[in-house]
Amino acid sequence: xxxxxxxxxxxxxxxxLLCIGLxxxxxxxPHIFPREKKSILEFNCSIIETTYDVVCAYKLNSAFYEALGxxxxxxxxxxxxxxxxxxxxILDAKRGDITSSVEMYAQSVFVEFGADAVTFxxxxxxxxIEPFIQFDDKFVFVVVLSSNQGxxxxxxxxxxxxxxxxxxxxxxxxxxxxxxxxxxGATRGExxxxxxNLSDEKLFLIPGIGVQKGDLEIALRYGINxxxxxxxxVGREIIYASxxxxxxxxxxxxxxxxRDKINKIVxxx
Amino acid sequence: xxxxxxxxxxxxxxxxLLCIGLxxxxxxxPHIFPREKKSILEFNCSIIETTYDVVCAYKLNSAFYEALGxxxxxxxxxxxxxxxxxxxxILDAKRGDITSSVEMYAQSVFVEFGADAVTFxxxxxxxxIEPFIQFDDKFVFVVVLSSNQGxxxxxxxxxxxxxxxxxxxxxxxxxxxxxxxxxxGATRGExxxxxxNLSDEKLFLIPGIGVQKGDLEIALRYGINxxxxxxxxVGREIIYASxxxxxxxxxxxxxxxxRDKINKIVxxx
Numbered sequence: 001x002x003x004x005x006x007x008x009x010x011x012x013x014x015x016x017l018l019c020i021g022l023x024x025x026x027x028x029x030p031h032i033f034p035r036e037k038k039s040i041l042e043f044n045c046s047i048i049e050t051t052y053d054v055v056c057a058y059k060l061n062s063a064f065y066e067a068l069g070x071x072x073x074x075x076x077x078x079x080x081x082x083x084x085x086x087x088x089x090i091l092d093a094k095r096g097d098i099t100s101s102v103e104m105y106a107q108s109v110f111v112e113f114g115a116d117a118v119t120f121x122x123x124x125x126x127x128x129i130e131p132f133i134q135f136d137d138k139f140v141f142v143v144v145l146s147s148n149q150g151x152x153x154x155x156x157x158x159x160x161x162x163x164x165x166x167x168x169x170x171x172x173x174x175x176x177x178x179x180x181x182x183x184x185g186a187t188r189g190e191x192x193x194x195x196x197n198l199s200d201e202k203l204f205l206i207p208g209i210g211v212q213k214g215d216l217e218i219a220l221r222y223g224i225n226x227x228x229x230x231x232x233x234v235g236r237e238i239i240y241a242s243x244x245x246x247x248x249x250x251x252x253x254x255x256x257x258x259r260d261k262i263n264k265i266v267x268x269x
Numbered sequence: 270x271x272x273x274x275x276x277x278x279x280x281x282x283x284x285x286l287l288c289i290g291l292x293x294x295x296x297x298x299p300h301i302f303p304r305e306k307k308s309i310l311e312f313n314c315s316i317i318e319t320t321y322d323v324v325c326a327y328k329l330n331s332a333f334y335e336a337l338g339x340x341x342x343x344x345x346x347x348x349x350x351x352x353x354x355x356x357x358x359i360l361d362a363k364r365g366d367i368t369s370s371v372e373m374y375a376q377s378v379f380v381e382f383g384a385d386a387v388t389f390x391x392x393x394x395x396x397x398i399e400p401f402i403q404f405d406d407k408f409v410f411v412v413v414l415s416s417n418q419g420x421x422x423x424x425x426x427x428x429x430x431x432x433x434x435x436x437x438x439x440x441x442x443x444x445x446x447x448x449x450x451x452x453x454g455a456t457r458g459e460x461x462x463x464x465x466n467l468s469d470e471k472l473f474l475i476p477g478i479g480v481q482k483g484d485l486e487i488a489l490r491y492g493i494n495x496x497x498x499x500x501x502x503v504g505r506e507i508i509y510a511s512x513x514x515x516x517x518x519x520x521x522x523x524x525x526x527x528r529d530k531i532n533k534i535v536x537x538x
Binding site for chain 1 (some may be wrong): 343424
């Protein structure tokens, strides 16, 4: 099944636009888990078990697995295998390189690790997304506007009468890029509209809610497309909801709280 | 030992500015190697064995290892372990993300995999390089100008009176970024001077020679710094120098040929 169909099915089944960020940090694991690498898989599986019917997708940031060395990639693979088939998996790897290298990344992300979607860094140019989009049942999110302060350094540079991020986003519009969406940080507030104005169709993946304090209401106002969908990613605030024995319950409650908060705002839009 | 000292020592010991790109592709392995994942390590070790006294560094493109899945990272780690300690290892991972994720990448590249240097994608902003440069015996190459056609899409955008890539490079000058160099593609020809003009000190890592047909003479003219050093990376043209039993000899001859060609040009500059 194509990514967008799979996602829409999951959104409607779970009545949720919430994407949980499975970005486990060994130093932040709840104390009920022994502080060793193999606990990470158990931690991830617990979160999946307690939230799989509350989310529309999971996003795994590759960096957090790579920090565990070669072992981390086994954990990454096993985590993905433990996510129910009907839930889309986004590997947040922010890969970008010349085309011959991106071919290798596509093989890695989509074939070896079996993710449904990937995040892509556009600095190497438009052509370099090709190896990813050649997998036509998969999906690619181009990083357009990031959620950090550093976004202002280059993404907001003025190139003629536009910001750099607008020029980049414009290059990935149209039929050829039907399976391409955008990463737009919630912390960018009203500026999300500058990307939304380019297309009422594009799917946005929106990080920056929760610990990073992006405004959920503004993010949703410009974040949802004409189908009224987007992906609101929340990581730390959900997965570290509790440090003790009630960990699974607290994670579930926090996820439900976010899901409902999102739905309530979308209803009003 | 600091990266730059280690590199200079190796350059002078082997009288070489040649960096070999260990980017193994299972489909291109010489036929003397069985076409299976574990052959990759053997292939890499053969190349190291036959070239370790001809190079100044090895560059491993992470993409080619990731394409092998979790197993690829073990091969990556073992390959790095098989490189003699006195030869600098660059993990060409083009990582870039928000700072809290780059912390994880730094842990991965420098601690878990033990590389001496990494390549960095600047799109997320200047601040995001911090976790990498906090390892002060390590080194970071910021991708400024890539070797592919796609470089023209965004890197050459006009921002005021400068190209985007110039504005990016300018942000990584000065004492704070003493352990930061630039990736500049040999295929960019005379434009390399636009980066060199910003600093006669910065170390450049220059891919695009060989199969990608960058001009070696022009690359060296603007590529070398005031110490007359830079890193000329050659991958495919050396590592696939032969498909048969004379593989190791041919790889060595090809490496020597490149090293000598580089030296001859530098002497004239």
